[in-house]
Amino acid sequence: MKKTLTFAIMTAFIVSIIGCSSGNKEEASGKPAASGATETKAPEKVKLSLWHNYTGDDLRAQTMRATLEQFQKDNPNIELDVQGIPPDGYRARLKTVAAANEMPDLFVMWPGVMTREFVGGELLQPINELLDSKPEWKEGFLPNSFTEFTVDEKTYGAPMALSPTSILYYNKTIFDEHNVQPPKTWDDLMNLVDTFKKAKITPIALGNKAAWVAQSSILSSLADRVTGTEWFLKAAAGDGAKFTDPEFVEALKHLQQLSDAKAFQDGFNSIDNTQMEQMFAQGKAAMMIDGGWALTNLAANASPEALAAMRATVLPSIPGGKGNPDSLSGVVGTGLGLSKKVEGARKDAAFKLIYAMANPEVQKKTLEGNQLVSYKVELDTSKVTPIFAEVYKLLGTVTTTPVYDGRLSSAVADVVNNGLQELLMGGNPEAIAKKIQAAHEKELAGSK
Amino acid sequence: MTTSTRIKGFILIGLLPALLLYSFFVIVPIFWSAYYGFFDWKGLGSAKFIGLTNYVEVFNDPIFWTGFKNNMLIVAASVFGQVPIAMILALLLTRASLFQRMIRASIFMPMVLSSVVVGIIWGYIYHPQIGVLNFVLDATGLEMIKKVWLSDPSVSMYAIMVPIIWNYIGPYMIIFIAALQNTSPEINDAASLDGVGPVRKLFQVTLPMIWDTIKVVIVLCISGSLKAFDLIYVMTGGGPAHTTEVLASYMYNSTFNVYRFGYGSAISTAIIILSLILILGSQYLMKRDYR
Structure with missing residues (x-):
């Protein structure tokens, strides 16, 4: 009896995940697309959904959450719908929504196999545009940082860590x-x-x-x-x-x-x-x-x-x-993946967020939180173990x-x-x- | 005549919402997943129709049969462990004195705990370094039967059965108590007047009277055991090297860890078929009851 119940709840839970995220998506993509088409210049309020796995109490997770809050404050016209998912279940949930083609706009994504599988499923769009617009930032990454995020010469993520x-x-x-x-x-x-x-x-x-x-x-x-x-x-x-x-x-x-x-x-x-x-x-x-x-x-x-x-x-x-x-x-560690469905003003906002999560300053803070990064940073050894x-x-x-x-x-x-x-x-x-x-x-x- | 059709109509309307929900959330997905079983699908991109290949692979997959064997062990442990223990407890605890109510509540308690909690507690009891069980064995001079309970394939499955039995005895006991309290006292009294001893009374009066309930409990036990997943997933994850894999955990791993959605669907369809065979088989065996 108990087991039946557990199963029913699990099923309901999975259904609700898919249901919720699809609901958000329609809401998120419907509004700005309509208004964004008429006037792109005005600081239109845009909505972005983001999934991350920085739910822990370690310094790294705290840094990343603080970065997100700061971004939210600095950009009042970008409304973030942030979902933090505990690391153990994160991959499975991401894969589940990927299977249903209901990805959030931005999500923490692993290099290598996961990136290749998502590209193969036509779920991602490259971020080369962003990288090329900030050459100094791009140069700052360690050699081969982008290799595992690159498929067919297009890069789909910027690493926020090194493992x-x-x-x-x-x-x-x-x-x-x-x-x-x-x-x-x-x-x-x-x-x-x-x-x-x-x-x-x-x-x-x-x-x-x-x-x-x-x-x-x-x-x-x-x-x-x-x-x-x-x-x-x-x-x-x-x-x-x-x-x-x-x-x-x-x-x-x-x-x-x-x-x-x-x-x-x-x-x-x-x-x-x-x-x-x-x-x-x-x-x-x-x-x-x-x-x-x-x-x-x-x-x-x-x-x-x-x-x-x-x-x-x-x-x-x-x-x-x-x-x-x-x-x-x-x-190299995880980077933010960008869903194919994000366009126009929302895409600019998404680029801004990707940069905010992986810029030199955040990389340095991450490093000081005892997390290795794939970025050239001078380490102040007094701040780490x-x-x-x-x-x-x-x-x-x-x-x-x-x-x-x-x-x-x-x-x-x-x-x-x-x-x-x-x-x-x-x-x-x-x-x-x-x-x-x-x-x-x-x-x-x-x-x- | 008109009354009976009206009643039938009313029953139908009354059943309709539940029936709709049930078919939408249970029946339809079963067929849906059987259909997915015909595809090679990684969960991403397009699915490729590959006919019966997945089903053939399932029935030739040694890990699937390991899982089936482990499920059968759990079924056996439930039917021959849970049911008799629950029955004995029910017979002992039918009366509702304060003490008996307390014992009843404590037997029922694991049911209220989330199975993840139960799994973690037992994981620590069996822990190879700091586990209570090995500590107790040490303290009582029984070092020679100390084991790495969850890693040693020769004992791990049996180690897992203990919490499964412990965890789910409660509800069966309650069902039995309810059945015992519903038996008519006149028959009991009549038996006593005829000078029937307590053992004979149990086997020839009490048990036959609640035989239908026992049948229901056995079916619940079998279907519950075939769905065994949560405790095993928490305690061993089906490992090491698939030795404690059950059908449901293998299905879960194939689908959500390995991302072979088609193959996972084929496994779940196979589970349904095997479960139906088992349930029907047990029903048939119990038809020839000893009433």
């Missing part, structure tokens, strides 16, 4: 107590695992319940060390390389070595990313492999002493590997390699994620590689 996905965080205090150094090679790492196991400390904290952690944070970098970036790009394009190739199987075997050596705490497949960050912050684990997003969370939750003990480095090199060991996997300053410095010295779920379609990434859970429970690497390749071939065949 390195696989940083090896370690606890200096614990390392000093055991007289060990951060690992440079794979053997170092395996020795560290032994040392910490003997001392009854969890070597590496892992929270892989949501299954993307092992893939995005560990495998993306680890596999790159073994196979090299070129191989992965070829395999992702289905052109001359396959996931059943010995190099990829080798990478899977390396990952499995970690779980075989019990490098992770018990039950890593049933705790989540946040709990893993807590474990590391509380000094219950010597290391963790996590993305740049951990920095904001740690800054908000860890004690100052714990933060002071944290250090960051890249994953160790792997003997015989083809990849550059001075690299880490990463993607020491671990953030260290990661920021580290990023200046390494190159960035692709992330698996940033390149592979959602369906294939899902098979990789589940495959890694299986691998870490003792699954057969060859069989898992086969499953991944099969899913990937199906996807490639479908998109042709």
